[in-house]
Amino acid sequence: MPPTAVETAMVNVDQATDTLHAVGTLRADESVVIRPELPGRIEKIHFDEGQRVSRGDPLFSLDASLIRAELREAEANLALSRTSFDRADDLIGQKLIAQADYDNARSRQAVDEARLSSAQTRLSKTVIEAPFDGVLGLRHVSAGDYAEIGQELVNLVKLDPVKVDFRVPEVHLSLVAPGQAIEVRLDAFPGEAFRGEVLAIDPQIDLGGRSVVLRAVLPNPELKLRPGLFARLNLEVEQRENALLIPEQALWPQGERQFVYRVEDGQARLIEVETGIRRAGQVEIVSGLSAGDEIVTAGQLKLFDGAKVAPVPPAASAAAGRGN
Numbered sequence: 017m018p019p020t021a022v023e024t025a026m027v028n029v030d031q032a033t034d035t036l037h038a039v040g041t042l043r044a045d046e047s048v049v050i051r052p053e054l055p056g057r058i059e060k061i062h063f064d065e066g067q068r069v070s071r072g073d074p075l076f077s078l079d080a081s082l083i084r085a086e087l088r089e090a091e092a093n094l095a096l097s098r099t100s101f102d103r104a105d106d107l108i109g110q111k112l113i114a115q116a117d118y119d120n121a122r123s124r125q126a127v128d129e130a131r132l133s134s135a136q137t138r139l140s141k142t143v144i145e146a147p148f149d150g151v152l153g154l155r156h157v158s159a160g161d162y163a164e165i166g167q168e169l170v171n172l173v174k175l176d177p178v179k180v181d182f183r184v185p186e187v188h189l190s191l192v193a194p195g196q197a198i199e200v201r202l203d204a205f206p207g208e209a210f211r212g213e214v215l216a217i218d219p220q221i222d223l224g225g226r227s228v229v230l231r232a233v234l235p236n237p238e239l240k241l242r243p244g245l246f247a248r249l250n251l252e253v254e255q256r257e258n259a260l261l262i263p264e265q266a267l268w269p270q271g272e273r274q275f276v277y278r279v280e281d282g283q284a285r286l287i288e289v290e291t292g293i294r295r296a297g298q299v300e301i302v303s304g305l306s307a308g309d310e311i312v313t314a315g316q317l318k319l320f321d322g323a324k325v326a327p328v329p330p331a332a333s334a335a336a337g338r339g340n
Contacts, residue, residue: 019324022315024279025263029307032259032293032300036191036251038230040182042202044243045233046148046174050075052163053141065154068239069146069172076169080142087135094128101125150174151239173243176236179215180247183227191253192217198232199250202241210234210241214251256293260301266313267291267299277312277319278305279327284312286321 056078063075104121107113146152153171157163180200184192192214200210212234221228232249234241267289268275274291277284289304305311310327312319319325 017324019282019326020284020315020318021328022277022279022284022312022319022325023330024310024327025266025313027301027305027307027309027311028261029258030261032256032261033252033295034191034254034293035295036184036188036253038182038184038249038251040180040232040247040249042234042241042243042245042247043179043181044173044175045177045179046150047243048147048172050144050146050169050172051166052076052078052144052169053165054078054138055164056080056142056162058157058159058161058163061155061157061159063152063170065152065170067152069150069152071146071148073146074143075146075152076144076163078142078144078163080139083135083139083142087132087139090128090132090135094125094132097121097125097128144169146172148172148174175239175241175243177212177233178236178241178243180212180232180234180249181229182232182247182249183222183225183229184251186221186226186228188253189217189221189228192228192230192251197252199252200232200234201248201250202245204242204245205240254293256300259293260305260307261298262301262305262311263313264294264297264299266311268316276305277316277325279310279312279325282324282326284319284321284323284325286319 058076059079060077061075062073062077063069069075101121101124104113104118108115108118150172151174153173155170156168157170163169194214194216196214198212198214200212201208202210212232214230215233216231218229218231230251262276266276268277268286273288275286275288278287279285287304290302292300292302294300312325314330315325
């Protein structure tokens with residue numbers, strides 16, 4: 017009986033990386049809706065929509081004319097109460113006024129100091145500043161509008177870095193940890209891959225889906241990535257150097273056991289193997305084979321343990337199959 021034509025490959029030594037796959041949604045590192053703490057007419061808008069701003073940059077100025085008048089009044093009242101208290105302080109030492117009058121003078125000064133501080137605080141709040149570095153969205157008001165306390169004025173988001181939340185099954189919890197590398201791909205940028213790392217792991221398990229939420233962070237210096245984008249993630253959870261790798265199609269499963277045909281002196285020997293990490297088109301062999309072993313990758317249907325084989329290139333193997 018002539019030997020069976022088969023395709024073969026050598027057991028290769030390479031790095032094997034175990035990867036978890038997940039999906040998630042991008043979110044801003046920081047996000048806030050800018051709202052006034054005081055009511056007032058919007059006197060000036062200091063930015064353009066979509067503009068990058070730094071922490072402390074002025075965004076809106078409210079009409080502060082009434083508050084400035086209150087501030088001047090508070091300053092005048094405080095000056096008067098201080099003069100009155102200084103006079104009372106001199107007189108109490110000479111026992112020329114009652115203790116109650118002295119206490120009243122001191123109390124009036126304290127009240128006027130508080131009123132001045134309140135007016136100064138209110139004046140400072142008429143200029144609304146950016147609380148952090150970020151990018152402004154579309155404003156909801158115009159100069160001249162009257163803004164109420166808590167009214168939405170504009171959104172501010174911090175886009176560098178961006179975060180992405182995703183879930184992995186609870187059975188993989190022991191494989192994940194902060195600092196692990198991730199690769200993110202987005203439909204909005206086909207063909208591009210973005211690198212980041214795991215930032216944190218939620219301490220609670222989702223009982224409904226038996227999963228755990230992870231949060232990763234991605235550098236975004238060009239501000240290409242935007243909150244809300246759908247993301248596909250690859251999370252590298254384990255990496256082994258000098259792993260034995262074979263083509264996945266070389267595996268010959270029988271029940272729950274895995275076998276391969278190893279070529280020895282022109283014969284196919286059925287060898288049981290233990291598999292490990294799988295990656296695109298390849299699988300790690302933990303036991304059963306050695307580096308450099310020749311294994312059958314196509315033509316196993318015609319084989320049995322001890323069958324004679326003739327390794328041929330893929331095209332020749334296909335032609336031999338058609339001839340049979």
